[in-house]
Amino acid sequence: MSLSLHRHQFTLQPESARVIIRPFIPASSHRLSTIIGRVLALTEAEVEEEMERVHAGFDDRHLDIESALFNHFVKVESQVFTQRQLSRARQLLIGAVFSGEYALESAALFNPSIVPHPDQTGVAEGGLRFIMSLRATGEGHISSIEFREGHIAPDGEITLTPVSRFVSLPEVVPNPGYRKKRFVIKLHEMGFDNECAMTVMNALADEFTRSELSACVVRVRRENLPLAHENRRTLECVQWLADSNYELRFPDKLALSERILFPVSDNESNGIEDARFVRFVEDDGNVLYYATYTAYNGRAILPQLIETQDFLHFRVLTLNGSAVQNKGMALFPRRVGGRYAMLSRQDDENLFVMFSDNPHYWSDPHLILRPAEVWESVKIGNCGSPLETEAGWLVITHGVGTMRQYCIGAALLDLNDPTRVIGRLRGPLLCPLGSEREGYVPNVVYSCGSLIHGGQLILPYAMSDKSTAIVSTPLAELLQAMKP
Template sequence: MPRLRHLPLRLQPDAARVVIRPFHVAVEPRGLNPSQRGRARRIVDSVLAMDARSCLAELGLVYQDFGDRHRDITEIFERRYRQMAAELDMPMALHAPCRALIGAYFCHEYSYAAAALMNPSIVPHPNQSGLAEGTMRFVLSLRAVGEGHISSVEFREGVVDADGNFELLPLPLVAMAVEGQVEQDVAMLMRERRTALSGTVLFPVTAAQRNGLEDLRLVRFVEDDGQVIYYGTYTAYSGTAIASELLTTADFNMLSLRPLDGDAARNKGMALFPRRIDGRYAMIGRQDGESLYFLQSDDLLRWDGGDWFAGPLHPWELVQIGNCGSPIELDEGWLLLTHGVGPVRKYAIGAMLLAKDDPRKVLGRSAVPILSPADDDREGYVPNVVYTCGAMALGRRLFLPYGIADSMVGFCWLDIDDLLAELV
């Protein structure tokens, strides 16, 4: 087992991190008598019946309770009012306090990371300016879980250097949920440039994502012409069904969330290679739920078929194996972090080295895990699990963030040469 340098930092769940989200109330058709009117119209009618002084007083209490907990809360209430006005066919010419108060009644505060933080992924930051040689700025994604076991994606920014020093940028005082538009199951989301990426939260926005965006696997993808774009595969969970989807962004300001099509996209845990192979997009998938497959496609949004190339082999992974993020290109080949499930459903992390010209050829794999639950990193929401959705190479060292017991996130370094020497 290669030697790991564990870092003391642990990212923990934090119930104090909150965002404003829509509070959904069923909307009944117009024309019903007062006894038949639903809650939404009753709330609106009650606010409209207030005199101006009462409306201002009630809105003042709202601002007193929540104004310093959220950025641009008046704009949030206005956007929510406009949504409800469209649903309820309300007039748009109401005075501003009345609009804001109606919007507030149809919002709620959500603690997006109260239950757990887990399954991180990491990529180089789009902005590498102003850094010392050997230092890299990065973007870290995290799966955050709140009330109702709803999964969202939050981001952190930080810097690492060649000596192994590591620092996360401070979180802003308030978090922001990304707003956007949804058309034909495609979500186009815009992060406000005046807010930091750290503290930005992506929530489910389509029916297919209703119960969560799970296990984002980010990759910095370089096209054949040198263009850089960031992709991220993730699992959309509706509450009854799963599907693979794709995040696309050039700079983490404008993001699109699109469903993937094809028989291979009906499974969890797809990870995109960081460049084309033989002119085609390439993925690692797991069509049978227990083994690894190599997939190629000319269409980034459609994935079919796939070639089996590795299944459970060693005792620590006999139940199933899967990828732990996008392959990392080395001179020696593609370094693929894997997870394995063993006795008593213990999740551990290992690795494989795949041939660069044909990733279906396994040149070496971990006979024992490189990271396994033990002692202080086995207790949590789901015990006996360590898991990652991606690591980052810096020179000949690997910076590895990892989830602990589906509850919190730890960090470690390992030497790539030591790791390759252990692959048999």
């Protein structure tokens, strides 16, 4: 059966002009001190003249350049070897010599997911405002998460809100909170359930802050001097785990396209990859947006979780459990049989589903789909969270076949028992065609999430790991094609 596909006439291309300011600080303390010394040797007139050049060259590229430069001055302030009071201009110039621009999406803008916007105010009846997340990749192949806003009109036409020239990093909340139970579980999984770790944890309340944790770590370190190697590694792990669970906050004045989630913790230092956002509705009707993503530090991957209600305040959390591994975890949009459900790929080949009473803890995966057709003979995975239909859970899949070509397919799971596959496309829903085949990784179409609206499947997809487009297809046709 041939499916009707409508490719919407726009493409999201990477834009090199969207830049943030990042620290540009040498690892050598000797070099750092030498650079600071050169700035301290300038006269005040020379400092002000140079700062005028900085403002003239960069003010129109950033919403608030001085805040970024001052933050970078604070990072090196302890190395400033003078007792005299520094002028604001000199502080900013020290920050400027330790700063550099980073083009977030200079290499690629791809792997999208799409969810209904939390604010539908003013949307015409039959229309929908949506948020699209995108993986942006720049110099050094560091990936981050960007956002776009758009509308689906009652007649099905899709438009995107114009993108701002500016991009802003969020504030990292300085003293986030933690829950002891999750913290202890993760320490146990990592092999740090020893006496040293328990001494730290036992001194904390069921919910504690980063400052309270740091005070406990300092006390335990002091009380156990000289520190044994195992205890040193344990305390370092406790601090690392705290750094991997953090909170971010954007000012509400920022447009959606101006917000960027850039790597914060060490375990994602080389990228936040392939976020799969889902609008999750609890049994009591409360709505929370989750996203699973892959943290990458250049050596290992770690699945993580994002939580937000408004796309202004984000909580980033480590996931726990023996089944938290590999890429492509995707949460169902509601509980199934009273439990949370998640798609995953445990073995880099097949598709699994797992259930949990806690969205932060996952184990006992059930194999549901193996490669069956030539176009998916190498491996299969999901293209985002399942979509609920009257016929069953619609799972958009990806398959890798000959010549490492990625195509997009679909499967249907039983609504009440998602371990049971009740339908599956024999052929691909979407394959790379024409110019879609050319890019950073050729012959790939891929998605991290779709939605259903107005009887249509709305599927944003990446083209060869470079740019992004949107295709739609009638839901009824797709479901009919998947009948057993």
